[in-house]
Amino acid sequence: MSPRPRTREVILDAAEELVLNVGAAHMTLEAVAEQAGISKGGLIYHFPAKEALLEAMVSRLLQRFAERQAETAMSLPEGPKRELLAYLMASFTDAEATKRLSASLLAASANDPKLLDPVREYFRDWFARLGTCGLKFERAAVISLAVDGLWLLELLQLSPLDQGQRAGVSQELFRLVDGSA
Amino acid sequence: MSPRPRTREVILDAAEELVLNVGAAHMTLEAVAEQAGISKGGLIYHFPAKEALLEAMVSRLLQRFAERQAETAMSLPEGPKRELLAYLMASFTDAEATKRLSASLLAASANDPKLLDPVREYFRDWFARLGTCGLKFERAAVISLAVDGLWLLELLQLSPLDQGQRAGVSQELFRLVDGSA
DNA sequence: TCTAATATACCGACCAGTCAGTATACCTGA
């Protein structure tokens, strides 16, 4: 068939899609295979067990997000606040992609909470770095938590904010980053 | 047997416990029944289908939280900020109980995202009321979202904050409520 | 032809939901 369309990526996309549409409990191997346009046997070839699929989903989420944050940070002028600003920007831009990716969290949490260990580690590191972003830790944490709140509410499709309100909240957060002791 | 120990409540507690411990995908009727100390038939007697159990979990979550917020608001001096303060206090105090209750969110999301409709409605109402709390909407939204962020991270067991940091964030949020245009 | 990639068929475990029956509390009228 296609030379190297990264079947693995297609499978991971399919799994995320299912989690968002029908819930993590219905993300079965057969359903993922069908959504990805291959057979169950084909899926098993790439991910020998469901756990491997879930691990790959979480791993890709962290990798992609870290990548995006790092890239965004690079594009900003140097300064202690750069990383926090990049965190905001990476979360707010391309919300749809972020939500898709984050479906992995729900899948992992539903199947085995331990699969979230790498995510725990990610947050541990991130909050540790928050201390050195030029803001008081509590202030930086509030900003970061607000971003996470919006992100998780959107993941669960619970956010009632319309486009304008969302943009307003984003602006307010950037204002809080800039105008703080 | 026991006079009226509200078996339904025991069952709902058991279901929440399981979601937190082993993930929503393993919250099976048999497992819930065992955790609740009754037979599967007994469980089915109270909740004729799994969907009914999940609906009851979500319903209890909303009811209990709204109740706690309302009670807290009552105990505060009158003023436009009363509700927002109550939202903070209801979320921050008794974090363990809040986390337990919120497990319903994960269970509902995993089994059928539509079960979260009442929660969507709750957030719609809540954010609508945020406009009348004396703060600029964006500021109030940021505060509320930060609380939600911490709450959801704790639900997913992802929060890296220790007791002291948590208290600091709480203080910072109250400061933001008080000292804003 | 050898190997990577995918398909088909199947198995055992598990799961949601049914069902027949049990035990006990609660009535109701003679």
Add this chain to the structure above:
DNA sequence: TCAGGTATACTGACTGGTCGGTATATTAGA
């Protein structure tokens, strides 16, 4: 006050179906 009846709360065995995983073919490209 007590017999007969009914509602409530539960049990445990069973069933149809689903799911994760295995085993084995088949195909396509180097």
